Amino acid sequence: MDSPADDPDAVVVGSGPNGLAAAVLLARAGLTVDVHEAAPEPGGGARSARLFDADVVHDICSAVHPMAVASPFFRGFDLAAHGVELCTPEVAYGHPVDERHTGLAYADLERTCARLGADGGRWRTLMGPLVEHTTELTDLLLGDLRRPPGFTAAALLGPRILALGTGVDELLFRGPEAPALLAGVAAHPMGRLPSLAAGGTAVLLGHLAHAGGWPVPRGGTQALTDALVADFRAHGGRLHVNSRVTDVREFAKARAVLLDVSPRGLLDLAGRFLPPAYRRALEHVKYGPGAAKVDFLVSEPIPWREPELAKAATVHIGGTAAQVRAGENTVAGGRRADEPYVLLAQPMAADPSRGLPRKQPIWAYAHVPNGDPLDATDVVRRRIERFAPGFGDTILAARGIPAADLENYNANYVGGDISGAAVTLRQLLARPVARWNPHTTPLRGVYLCSSATPPGPGVHGMAGLHAAKTALRREFGLGLPAGW
Numbered sequence: 001m002d003s004p005a006d007d008p009d010a011v012v013v014g015s016g017p018n019g020l021a022a023a024v025l026l027a028r029a030g031l032t033v034d035v036h037e038a039a040p041e042p043g044g045g046a047r048s049a050r051l052f053d054a055d056v057v058h059d060i061c062s063a064v065h066p067m068a069v070a071s072p073f074f075r076g077f078d079l080a081a082h083g084v085e086l087c088t089p090e091v092a093y094g095h096p097v098d099e100r101h102t103g104l105a106y107a108d109l110e111r112t113c114a115r116l117g118a119d120g121g122r123w124r125t126l127m128g129p130l131v132e133h134t135t136e137l138t139d140l141l142l143g144d145l146r147r148p149p150g151f152t153a154a155a156l157l158g159p160r161i162l163a164l165g166t167g168v169d170e171l172l173f174r175g176p177e178a179p180a181l182l183a184g185v186a187a188h189p190m191g192r193l194p195s196l197a198a199g200g201t202a203v204l205l206g207h208l209a210h211a212g213g214w215p216v217p218r219g220g221t222q223a224l225t226d227a228l229v230a231d232f233r234a235h236g237g238r239l240h241v242n243s244r245v246t247d248v249r250e251f252a253k254a255r256a257v258l259l260d261v262s263p264r265g266l267l268d269l270a271g272r273f274l275p276p277a278y279r280r281a282l283e284h285v286k287y288g289p290g291a292a293k294v295d296f297l298v299s300e301p302i303p304w305r306e307p308e309l310a311k312a313a314t315v316h317i318g319g320t321a322a323q324v325r326a327g328e329n330t331v332a333g334g335r336r337a338d339e340p341y342v343l344l345a346q347p348m349a350a351d352p353s354r355g356l357p358r359k360q361p362i363w364a365y366a367h368v369p370n371g372d373p374l375d376a377t378d379v380v381r382r383r384i385e386r387f388a389p390g391f392g393d394t395i396l397a398a399r400g401i402p403a404a405d406l407e408n409y410n411a412n413y414v415g416g417d418i419s420g421a422a423v424t425l426r427q428l429l430a431r432p433v434a435r436w437n438p439h440t441t442p443l444r445g446v447y448l449c450s451s452a453t454p455p456g457p458g459v460h461g462m463a464g465l466h467a468a469k470t471a472l473r474r475e476f477g478l479g480l481p482a483g484w
């Protein structure tokens with residue numbers, strides 16, 4: 001625990017990737033900065049732990065990091081220069097469709113097209129131009145959503161988001177693999193399918209698979225947090241763990257207070273000082289379905305029926321595109337799906353340092369209704385076994401965390417919603433509420449920097465960057481530090 005600064009220039013509440021990104025930028029701009037984190041460890045959704053065995057590292061929340069390669073914040077930060085190695089699997093994500101078909105999105109676009117056979121040309125037409133313009137498109141999609149797209153970006157994104165966001169993409173393909181691959185990526189933000197918000201996610205994450213890949217950090221997601229914390233401290237920043245903040249007035253002397261909290265967290269910290277219209281809007285923010293997390297320790301790699309799946313660090317278990325949609329829509333309607341979508345990571349496919357040949361970590365979560373108290377261990381085991389018979393016999397230990405309990409771990413996961421607020425078109429354009437600069441609040445000097453603000457969920461640090469940029473300009477007359 002660092003000793004508190006006397007009256008720091010700026011305070012950041014919460015040390016998730018967005019809070020830490022903001023803290024790094026403020027400290028590098030020459031300000032004295034304190035970060036207060038409620039948990040005993042920094043990192044929020046970017047932490048790892050040796051859950052069952054000293055030799056095996058499990059990621060508690062985020063595991064796979066396409067945006068740590070692509071986001072403008074991390075490009076400026078330069079993870080490699082901070083000693084973080086991103087390990088890119090040969091297959092970005094795999095998707096067993098049924099007993100005979102498996103979709104595979106290789107990091108290599110041409111290999112993906114070859115595997116898709118008759119649908120390969122269509123996949124190249126869909127993804128190729130996005131890969132070619134990836135920097136421009138990623139900057140836009142991870143921007144603060146106030147900048148209108150340029151001509152190229154509009155021409156590339158418009159028709160694709162429309163096609164993927166309305167289900168028209170399915171008509172383009174003959175086989176079941178390509179639609180299932182796209183539905184599996186569109187399901188990441190959890191919610192109704194098809195939808196324009198999910199279509200946007202599929203375009204962003206789908207093309208990143210073939211641009212920078214879907215890597216995992218060597219040694220675990222914690223490596224990202226450790227690098228951010230080390231840089232923050234190297235620039236004079238002070239981190240206070242076990243420090244839950246309950247009232248924004250605790251920092252009345254700081255010129256800027258950046259909150260890496262949910263809309264509900266903002267109400268708790270400052271609700272009674274907020275103008276009634278803004279407060280009511282925060283009260284009406286909708287939270288999305290929940291994640292029921294399950295971690296397994298297994299004695300060997302998953303015995304997939306399709307051996308090529310062993311090369312994928314990420315596997316989507318949802319069946320056909322129609323089955324993925326049915327499961328997501330059931331859950332979005334507040335009911336448990338009989339066969340829920342499961343997102344699975346087998347990090348040793350890319351990073352053998354995570355365990356040992358006979359002790360390996362498997363990370364998964366099932367999509368369930370918000371606040372569901374279900375321990376999904378058996379559900380997830382059954383879903384994996386459908387495509388990997390014998391998986392159950394390899395399990396050495398397992399731990400399930402119901403969606404309802406996720407917020408005990410991190411107050412931002414309201415009812416197990418890991419996105420900070422539901423990802424709908426409305427709540428993407430007005431996130432968390434309609435406001436020209438959503439990173440500002442009506443309270444002078446108080447900013448919101450969590451995934452409840454644009455560009456939304458994921459480990460990209462961009463909500464932190466947007467909030468820090470605004471705070472630096474408005475409160476200190478400064479720009480972002482060199483490199484950003």
Ligand SMILES: Cc1cc2nc3c(=O)[nH]c(=O)nc-3n(C[C@H](O)[C@H](O)[C@H](O)COP(=O)(O)OP(=O)(O)OC[C@H]3O[C@@H](n4cnc5c(N)ncnc54)[C@H](O)[C@@H]3O)c2cc1C
Pocket residue numbers: 013014015016017018019020036037038039042043044045046060061062063064065066067243244245246260261262265291293365409410411412413418419420449450451452456457458459460463
């Ligand atoms: C199970 C799971 C799997 C995921 N998988 C991925 C993935 O593979 N890839 C990916 O990119 N993203 C993934 N995500 C999403 C990603 O983790 C989040 O979008 C990201 O962490 C959001 O960052 P943040 O900084 O906004 O908030 P968070 O990471 O949620 O951090 C907020 C921090 O603020 C602290 N805090 C809150 N209130 C207070 C308070 N009052 N006082 C002090 N501290 C407070 C919390 O304790 C927490 O540490 C996953 C999330 C979960 C839960």
